[in-house]
Amino acid sequence: MRDTSGISSTGSTGSASSTGNVRGRSRAASRLSRPSRPSRPSRLFIVVAACASALLSVVGPAHAAPAKDPLPADIPDYQAALNAVKSTEVLNTVCRFLRTPVPTGSASGPVETLPEPAEPCQGLPAFTIKDPVARNEITPGFVAGTAPPLPTEAVKLTQLVSSLSATVNGRNATVMLAPTQGGGWHLAAVRDGDSDAAYASKATVGTLVFTEPQIRGWYQLKLTTVEPLNDQARQGLGGQASVSLSDYQKLVKARYADKLPGSEYATKGYSSGYGLRPAADDAPSSTLLIAGGSGTALALAGGAAVLRRRRLASSR
DSSP states (O other): OOOOHHHHHHHHHHHHHHHHHHHHHHHHHHHHSSOOOOOOOHHHHHHHHHHHHHHHHHHOHHHHHHOOOOOGGGGTTTHHHHHHTSSSHHHHHHHHHSSOOOOOOTTTTTOOOOOOOSTTTTTOOOBBBBBEEEEEEEEEEHHHHHSSSOHHHHHEEEEEEESSSSSSSTTEEEEEEEETTTTTTTEEEEEEESHHHHHHTTOTTTEEEETTTTTEEEEETTTTEEEEOOOHHHHHHHTTEEHHHHHHHHHHHHGGGSSSSSHHHHOOOOOOOSSSSGGGGGOOGGEEEOOOTTOOEEEEEEEHHHHHHHHHTTTT
């Protein structure tokens, strides 16, 4: 009688192994056919990206990148501006300015040209000219209403201003630089007082300071909120502590839209004389100005006389 246990055992073992292999392959195939789930870090990245996208869609590009005052590194050709205010030529011009007495009395008299001394700074207290800062102004497009009420569209850098390190015989002055065509900066004017430089220096991180030059108003822009920095600005906002940039645009459009270059108001030569009301600290009879440029001449005149000269120049 043959012993068949080995055959049966071998057969059973082979059958079980075959079945196990089939089941294993089925489970593997099932795992392969299932969509893989992202790892925890991958899911976190997706959630963060989705939240960031939603935040940008709500905040908008204007709030995502608020305008701020340009730092020296952001001002074009800033080294040229530094070279200008540290130059002997500009220093001598400021000294000639400080030697000139502040005009008094009526501003209706003729413009007086004073002789230039050989050593303008000799005998004056020592001083230096501070590093220039940005002087920003509202743009014509913003005033006209053709530009949207966004910080980057409402305000632009027009000049650089510097004040003195110390008062000289009780007086201070502001050095104004204008951009030179082709690059660089040059002396545009020297004026009495240091309010322009003082206000322009009030910019903080994430804010922008600008002027409404027609009324000598100075403002600070925080995101899209405009706040006044001086009495003229507060008057320009109707006494309000702050307004939105959109509302501020409506105010300046109502004041100046019909007085922009090319308008009847401008062609008649009145574009330099607009104001809400004469300000006590900007009385035209006490304005002293040196116009910069090649062959700089020192002109002694009240604000009205300077304005009259501008009107005559514009009518040529």
